[in-house]
Amino acid sequence: xxxKSEALKQFNRIAAGTAEIVPEEDxxxxxxxxxSTGKPLRIKLGLDPTAPDIHLGHTVVLHKLRQFxxxxxxxxxxxxxxxxxxxxxxxxSETRKQLTEEEIEKNAATYKEQxxxxxxxxxxxxxxxxEWLSRLSFADVIRLASxxxxxxxxxxxxxxxxxxxxxxxxxxxxxxPLMQGYDSVAIEADVELGGTDQKFNLLIGRTxxxxxxxxxxxxxxxxxxxxxxxxxxxxxxLGNYIGITESPREMYGKTMSISDDLLVRYxxxxxxxxxxxxxxxxxxxxENRLHPRDIKMQLAREIVSMYHSQEAAREAEEEFKRVxxxxxxxxxxxxxxxxxxxxxDNKIWLPKLLSLANMTSGTSEARRMIKQGxxxxxxxxxxxxxxxxxxxxxMIIRVGKRKFIRIRK
Amino acid sequence: xxxKSEALKQFNRIAAGTAEIVPEEDxxxxxxxxxSTGKPLRIKLGLDPTAPDIHLGHTVVLHKLRQFxxxxxxxxxxxxxxxxxxxxxxxxSETRKQLTEEEIEKNAATYKEQxxxxxxxxxxxxxxxxEWLSRLSFADVIRLASxxxxxxxxxxxxxxxxxxxxxxxxxxxxxxPLMQGYDSVAIEADVELGGTDQKFNLLIGRTxxxxxxxxxxxxxxxxxxxxxxxxxxxxxxLGNYIGITESPREMYGKTMSISDDLLVRYxxxxxxxxxxxxxxxxxxxxENRLHPRDIKMQLAREIVSMYHSQEAAREAEEEFKRVxxxxxxxxxxxxxxxxxxxxxDNKIWLPKLLSLANMTSGTSEARRMIKQGxxxxxxxxxxxxxxxxxxxxxMIIRVGKRKFIRIRK
Numbered sequence: 020x021x022x023k024s025e026a027l028k029q030f031n032r033i034a035a036g037t038a039e040i041v042p043e044e045d046x047x048x049x050x051x052x053x054x055s056t057g058k059p060l061r062i063k064l065g066l067d068p069t070a071p072d073i074h075l076g077h078t079v080v081l082h083k084l085r086q087f088x089x090x091x092x093x094x095x096x097x098x099x100x101x102x103x104x105x106x107x108x109x110x111x112s113e114t115r116k117q118l119t120e121e122e123i124e125k126n127a128a129t130y131k132e133q134x135x136x137x138x139x140x141x142x143x144x145x146x147x148x149x150e151w152l153s154r155l156s157f158a159d160v161i162r163l164a165s166x167x168x169x170x171x172x173x174x175x176x177x178x179x180x181x182x183x184x185x186x187x188x189x190x191x192x193x194x195x196p197l198m199q200g201y202d203s204v205a206i207e208a209d210v211e212l213g214g215t216d217q218k219f220n221l222l223i224g225r226t227x228x229x230x231x232x233x234x235x236x237x238x239x240x241x242x243x244x245x246x247x248x249x250x251x252x253x254x255x256x257l258g259n260y261i262g263i264t265e266s267p268r269e270m271y272g273k274t275m276s277i278s279d280d281l282l283v284r285y286x287x288x289x290x291x292x293x294x295x296x297x298x299x300x301x302x303x304x305x306e307n308r309l310h311p312r313d314i315k316m317q318l319a320r321e322i323v324s325m326y327h328s329q330e331a332a333r334e335a336e337e338e339f340k341r342v343x344x345x346x347x348x349x350x351x352x353x354x355x356x357x358x359x360x361x362x363x364d365n366k367i368w369l370p371k372l373l374s375l376a377n378m379t380s381g382t383s384e385a386r387r388m389i390k391q392g393x394x395x396x397x398x399x400x401x402x403x404x405x406x407x408x409x410x411x412x413x414m415i416i417r418v419g420k421r422k423f424i425r426i427r428k
Numbered sequence: 429x430x431x432k433s434e435a436l437k438q439f440n441r442i443a444a445g446t447a448e449i450v451p452e453e454d455x456x457x458x459x460x461x462x463x464s465t466g467k468p469l470r471i472k473l474g475l476d477p478t479a480p481d482i483h484l485g486h487t488v489v490l491h492k493l494r495q496f497x498x499x500x501x502x503x504x505x506x507x508x509x510x511x512x513x514x515x516x517x518x519x520x521s522e523t524r525k526q527l528t529e530e531e532i533e534k535n536a537a538t539y540k541e542q543x544x545x546x547x548x549x550x551x552x553x554x555x556x557x558x559e560w561l562s563r564l565s566f567a568d569v570i571r572l573a574s575x576x577x578x579x580x581x582x583x584x585x586x587x588x589x590x591x592x593x594x595x596x597x598x599x600x601x602x603x604x605p606l607m608q609g610y611d612s613v614a615i616e617a618d619v620e621l622g623g624t625d626q627k628f629n630l631l632i633g634r635t636x637x638x639x640x641x642x643x644x645x646x647x648x649x650x651x652x653x654x655x656x657x658x659x660x661x662x663x664x665x666l667g668n669y670i671g672i673t674e675s676p677r678e679m680y681g682k683t684m685s686i687s688d689d690l691l692v693r694y695x696x697x698x699x700x701x702x703x704x705x706x707x708x709x710x711x712x713x714x715e716n717r718l719h720p721r722d723i724k725m726q727l728a729r730e731i732v733s734m735y736h737s738q739e740a741a742r743e744a745e746e747e748f749k750r751v752x753x754x755x756x757x758x759x760x761x762x763x764x765x766x767x768x769x770x771x772x773d774n775k776i777w778l779p780k781l782l783s784l785a786n787m788t789s790g791t792s793e794a795r796r797m798i799k800q801g802x803x804x805x806x807x808x809x810x811x812x813x814x815x816x817x818x819x820x821x822x823m824i825i826r827v828g829k830r831k832f833i834r835i836r837k
Binding site: 101104105107108109152153155156157158159160161162163164165166167168169170172173182185187188189190191192193194197198 | 510513514516517518561562564565566567568569570571572573574575576577578579581582591594596597598599600601602603606607
């Protein structure tokens with residue numbers, strides 16, 4: 020196959036499922052050059068050092084990175100340890116928590132463990148940006164900052180909103196995007212990946228590389244994955260996520276709870292299925308040759324297989340069928356022993372019990388779940404948000420479809 | 429004398445002639461504390477490393493510093509060598525020319541030579557801000573920049589105008605005022621001096637010191653001295669200045685050219701005269717007991733004495749009287765030999781001749797001077813702006829009151 024057609028093949032595979040590539044032409048040129056010289060492209064992904072708990076939403080870019088690796092390209096993951104160690108000196112930003120050396124080390128280890136479930140470690144370089152950022156002097160920072168204007172920085176959505184609402188923006192906040200952009204200079208990235216919400220930052224890297232005399236990187240934006248609710252983006256704080264370290268049972272069950280509309284999107288963005296396989300499934304669904312429930316099970320098996328094993332996927336599926344298809348209790352139910360101090364006349368306020376047993380994140384969520392009719396005690400739905408429950412040893416509480424607990428006293 | 433009354437005495441002397449002190453109360457408190465502890469205050473002045481040619485306008489702050497020294501306080505001059513060595517990486521700012529190590533050294537030497545004509549070297553510390561700025565890491569810069577908001581920085585007049593006119597402001601430009609402010613942190617300044625146009629910058633120093641846990645400095649602003657024209661501020665580019673390295677004759681003559689209105693202001697801002705002496709002269713002038721011309725000569729003698737010597741002042745005065753009071757030519761007249769190539773039929777365009785002989789800065793200024801009736805050849809006023817002059821050996825050209833040249837061919 021000629022260089023051009025091989026490059027086009029790679030380009031088509033890589034472009035599939037992306038939200039935007041800026042500019043597409045540069046990516047084609049870079050792929051051709053890489054093929055003709057035999058030199059792999061360097062594909063950058065920056066990792067937030069504070070949040071090592073990866074969920075499926077994060078894996079959208081990982082799967083795209085994996086495709087680059089399959090064509091022989093080099094992935095460079097950058098852990099923002101320098102940024103993490105500084106944190107936000109003004110203490111105002113919750114997303115810029117200051118981290119200790121140990122926390123960063125620990126988070127990096129977790130990242131590796133989780134990320135290599137999708138990526139090929141042999142084609143992945145893991146770098147810490149403190150390696151180059153700690154060497155910059157004040158004069159270097161001045162030079163860096165001279166490449167970007169105040170007006171352009173204020174175009175970034177979050178800055179723009181805050182500026183117009185007259186909420187304070189500290190000057191140092193303008194330096195973080197430049198640091199991230201400078202990472203692209205330091206590692207000589209050819210392509211940088213991110214969600215569509217990262218476009219502004221990815222383009223800064225492009226600008227800076229040009230100013231530092233390098234060939235500018237291509238910014239490749241992936242769509243933001245919807246969460247289990249199918250509406251908002253998948254996020255830990257919204258609770259609509261599947262964490263990639265969750266148990267096979269949780270993972271399988273959560274996947275089965277997504278709406279049919281999301282099926283093809285999930286198949287395309289967070290599995291190892293090829294474009295052809297996804298298209299063929301999509302067609303089957305449209306023509307009613309395939310049943311959404313079967314495909315959802317296939318998706319659930321794939322997800323559990325990736326992050327656990329095929330065996331675990333099979334077991335999770337058995338379990339799921341038993342509980343939901345046949346209405347039985349699961350094989351094993353966790354137990355919660357309630358301390359006598361919490362009881363008054365052997366009774367407890369139900370929201371408190373749910374919260375103590377970690378069935379809900381707190382009493383407010385508990386009351387909400389009761390109101391939605393999602394809480395059952397010994398298979399009987401509870402109607403009263405402020406139910407005072409009489410405790411009996413062995414009673415079974417169920418929240419939603421998949422959470423069970425056996426109370427011990 | 430008690431601490432309070434001694435502090436009040438110092439305060440009154442220092443406050444005299446200032447444009448603004450922010451806040452006055454802090455200065456009083458600092459003076460009291462200094463008197464009671466015997467620890468001199470640290471009085472900061474930042475010097476621009478690019479412009480070592482000091483004129484009387486610059487000496488306004490120097491005289492105020494000198495008063496602090498007379499009360500035993502410590503002056504700290506800061507040469508912005510670090511800023512100078514960086515320059516403006518975007519290359520857009522003319523005021524931020526990049527300087528070599530040698531240029532900075534040379535400028536610093538010139539500063540010393542010129543400044544110690546007013547200041548007491550024994551109570552002056554000369555520091556280079558590279559000493560501390562070169563040690564700051566990127567993390568330190570982030571911390572520094574976290575203490576100031578984008579909105580507040582945009583309030584500075586020049587930024588504000590450019591922002592509203594949609595002229596680009598590079599992000600690094602926000603870092604220079606912070607560097608200057610950090611100098612106050614580094615040297616633990618108690619008071620910083622500057623012109624009223626420096627208020628914004630001096631207050632940044634105050635803010636930063638507070639953020640770094642220091643007692644904030646007092647910002648003391650001096651009025652901006654009017655130039656010889658009595659209208660615009662004294663500045664080299666406007667040509668309305670008296671440089672403190674100019675010859676006694678130039679200096680004396682230029683001083684004599686100021687309008688009577690400016691007399692008291694100059695006496696108060698750029699001489700060593702006490703407040704009482706100036707008040708008494710002012711009164712004498714108001715009551716017509718003193719003649720402005722005599723006072724102007726006293727001012728001219730004082731200025732020449734400060735920057736040259738009393739002897740030089742006496743000689744300059746003699747010379748001045750000879751030329752202007754008696755209409756005679758000065759003792760010595762510089763000569764200019766005109767090259768034959770410049771002549772056509774032994775004639776030359778007068779503006780070109782004035783420009784070649786350095787009598788004017790160029791042909792435009794020359795034409796303006798002719799139009800104003802300020803150009804004479806052999807004591808005959810020239811009316812035609814484009815006069816073609818026939819050259820005779822020994823002819824004398826006069827521009828304004830004090831510039832003479834003898835033409836040689």
